Amino acid sequence: MIELDNVGYNYGGGELLTNVSAQLSPGSFHFLTGPSGAGKTTLLKLCYGALSPTSGRVRAFNMDVKGLDRNQMALLRRRIGVVHQDCRFLDHLPVKENIALPLTVAGKDLSQEQDNLQELLNWVGLSERAHANPPELSGGERQRAALARAVILSPEVIIADEPTGNVDWEMSQRLLQLLVELNRMGKTILVATHDLALIRAAKNQVQTRVLRISDKRLQLAGADL
Amino acid sequence: MSGGRIRRLVVGDAQADRVVPPSGFTAQLTLFVAAAMAFLAVFALALSLASGRLADRWADELARAATLRINAPADQRAAQTQAALTVLQQTPGVASARALTADEQAALLAPWFGAELPLDSLPVPQLIEVLETESGYDETGLRLRLQAEVPGAVLDDHSRWRKPLVDAARSLRRLGLFSILLIGGAMAGMITLAANAALAANAQVIEVLRLVGAQDSYIAHAFVRRFTLRALIGCGVGVVLGMIGVWLMPAASQEGGFLTGLGFVGWGWLMPLAIPVLGAVVAFVATSRAAKKRLGALT
Incomplete structure (x- = not known):
């Protein structure tokens, strides 16, 4: 589904990632871990085409990401739902419209999507906050709203960058539960985190693989997790 | 689009x-x-x-109009006007030629001198309105003929100022x-x-x-x-x-x-x-x- 083949990435001359190879097969659940600044977010961006590798090749849905034009890239991003660490909402729109944003830009008729939208709001537990603006939300609510936005187009892959970075343990478990449910629905999940407790909790529920970035390279984490 | x-x-x-x-x-x-x-x-x-x-x-006005001015002493003005009209009628390319009446000349001067202008007491030249045909007349030939037959005639084809x-x-x-x-x-x-x-x-x-x-x-x-x-x-x-x-x-x-x-x-x-x-x-x-x-x- 997403395949990294000897991918390297340089930030202004400095090498951040080198010879990174990985494959996200359909329905898999991967964690990406490593120290701060190791390149987790960069690797995620390479996966959904926000960055282009300086060497190697990234393939998504059997397409070379580097060869996609701007319109094709936009269409690719509709097939990969992304939850950003800072959520990235349009603060002038209420939560419900932010969650519906992928539908809006895809030209869907929102009046016909109201039931799905309401169902999604119920699923992430935000039906009471649908008309609040993003700055009024707590950290956990923002992450759940971001997750709802990421899945509204029913993408095949969901990528989350530190989704539990700014929430308490209880909320991180709730978010994990949502991701596990998505995985059970057949979605491919890739989560970047340095929260080892979250990884252990996930391992108790679904089959996961843990990838660790260390010394610019990607390794399969051992049984210590 | x-x-x-x-x-x-x-x-x-x-x-x-x-x-x-x-x-x-x-x-x-x-x-x-x-x-x-x-x-x-x-x-x-x-x-x-x-x-x-x-x-x-x-x-449009410039295209086919000209004015012939007869600057002659009062006793010769009528004769020279008639002579000029005869020349103009014989000139190929002239559609019509008509001497302005005293009232028309007074109306032309009215904006400057008022409506009660005693035209008879002033040395005002006689004006002849000339309209050309589409082909027009030979301006140089007409001027030469007027110079010979009507010494007081001055042809103004308006182009100088229009x-x-x-x-x-x-x-x-x-x-x-x-x-x-x-x-x-x-x-x-x-x-x-x-x-x-x-x-x-x-x-x-x-x-x-x-x-x-x-x-x-x-x-x-x-x-x-x-x-x-x-x-x-x-x-x-x-x-x-x-x-x-x-x-x-x-x-x-x-x-x-x-x-x-x-x-x-x-x-x-x-x-x-x-x-x-x-x-x-x-x-x-x-x-x-x-x-x-x-x-x-x-x-």
């Missing part, structure tokens, strides 16, 4: 329109610039049309049209600046839209529609104010000459209505180019 795109531009999409937050100063700037430019364009158009009418009228005036009126018309082009260019420049400012101010919005799968055309459309409608509304207001201004100007009169004829005539009143449409087209092109350039620069 396809019919679908025009329909989307006009009808819009309420949901898509909300994606870009309303931006205060660029909206006001665009409206003000469009209104001011449209106001000026109405006057430039009025100037151009009035100059065109004047040039056409003067050129032609520079016609040239000036035509230059004024070109100047008016050029002013409209300059106004359009200045408006395009200002709207491009405003659009660039709006695009820069909404960089984060654009980034979020791209992350959730928006294509460049969708993002550009959100800005282009907004600026096009603002220009249309602003130009509409400017045109209405400009037309009121032109309507309030004094009506054309013989005494006022060119200055009082500076307005629209008949169907000419409909011409300013094209300005808002042209303004919207200018805004559409300017914003489309600005959006395409800025979005193209993003990775």
